[in-house]
Amino acid sequence: MYVYADNAATTALSPRALEAMMPYFTETYGNASSLHSPGQRAAEALQTAREAVAKAIHADFKEIYFTGGGSEADNQAILSGAAIGARKGKKHIISTAFEHHAVLHTLQKLEKEGYEVTLLPVHENGVVTAEDVAAAIRPDTALVTIMFVNNEIGTVQPIAEIAAVCREKGVLIHTDAVQAVGHIPVDVKALGVDMLSMAAHKFHGPKGVGALYARRGVPLVNVIEGGQQERGKRGGTENIPGIVGMAAAITEATEHLEKDMAYVTGLREKLITGLEKIPHSRLNGDREKRNPGTVNFCFEGIEGEGLLLWLDQKGVAASSGSACTSGSLDPSHVLLALGLPHEVAHGSLRLSVDVWNTEEEIDHILRAVPEVVDYLRDMSPVWDELERGEMPHLI
């Protein structure tokens, strides 16, 4: 048995999305900007897809801008918020320490251009509060950008409350909802956000396509200059098969959302309960305020990459925030933002399951993980020192 438990990294394309996409590669391949009938059929498919995506998040179709993925949507949202603020002399942006790098690196770029960025702490439970945001807002704050669901630990941020604070203070609010859309209810009107990013491949759509929701009246700046596609806000011939696939996937994912959430939450709870039995382990992030499928654990005395390689051998695809898997000296910035010491953060494991996973697969994971943790601890000098009491256990 091989279990794919890395759905927060990417998901398999759903057969329904694949089927919807196929004709747009080989039959209806026209350019949506062309006046001939193949082109016009592509334009119709684009419009239908735009309406489907809008409907799934309770937006108007004119508020949906298709992009080349979640990172591009994040870039465009933040650069737009910054530009809008600058016109009014506002050059302060608020975000959090555990955003995706698509957000953090865009903010770093803006800092070099003279913007000031405040990164809010995320507390030990990985949740930022509306009070933190309210306290950080200044008269020159242009934008607040806070992720809806954290990609590594799965904690859900109180975006509706944060957006209410922002509205009250007249500050634009963007949320990176890449890990939320298709997994928990996302209603842009109820949330009250100005901009929201999403990526199709996180909910069984194709890779390389995403969308930015921008509330009517929020003027976007271009990341890609070009023709008049996407109301002039994103140049380049539209990726019709990808966009059609995204629309099919989001429709499918939101059809039985409540039922799916209950099922996936059950799998997640089974995973957490099983993994908690491993001594000196720790669930990262708030136990309750988390999205249905994401589980992140630290196991003391071992290093994450070895864990992943062994799990792969044992038939489990997972991910880790260890330095070795990130290719840098430091372990995951997300785990460090929670206040975890480096040596503990190195031993992290993220399992992300979804509606495609089964109970049997969870059982398989729960057999494999303790086995591998035991094996690696047996050959770990850190574990040896912990067990002999030469070093205190941290978790």
Place this chain on the structure above:
Amino acid sequence: MALYSETVMDHFQHPRNVGKMEDADGIGEVGNAVCGDIMRMYIKVKDDIITDVKFITFGCGSAIASSSMATEMIKGKPIAEALELSNKAVAQALDGLPAHKLHCSVLAEEAVRAAVKDYYDKHNIAYDPAIFGCDVACAHEHDHDQAPAEE
């Protein structure tokens, strides 16, 4: 292409000489948990020959494979030869390591030297401190150039 060579994966999955040694003549430990890898190497010495060697390692796949390979390369060898083991030789024997993992082979070389130094110190064997060059306790170099992978 896979991240690791077949040899690295073989040594990772079937580490040679893994485990602790109760009656070691010398023990060397290098690295630190904050950086994410620690190697501890145990040696047994008779007539200047390393008759047995064991290791335990906290670290990634290449750290485990590098330790394993280094133990194979010094087992049964005279101490003088073990001290000549270079990180490059370890990496080559593993059929190469990814650039950002080369420090793992450096750590293996340092672990061997640390174990020998401990053996000398414990047995009051005089040596020229210069043969250990830089202090084995010094922090090994990590590669900072690699950008983190993202999804």
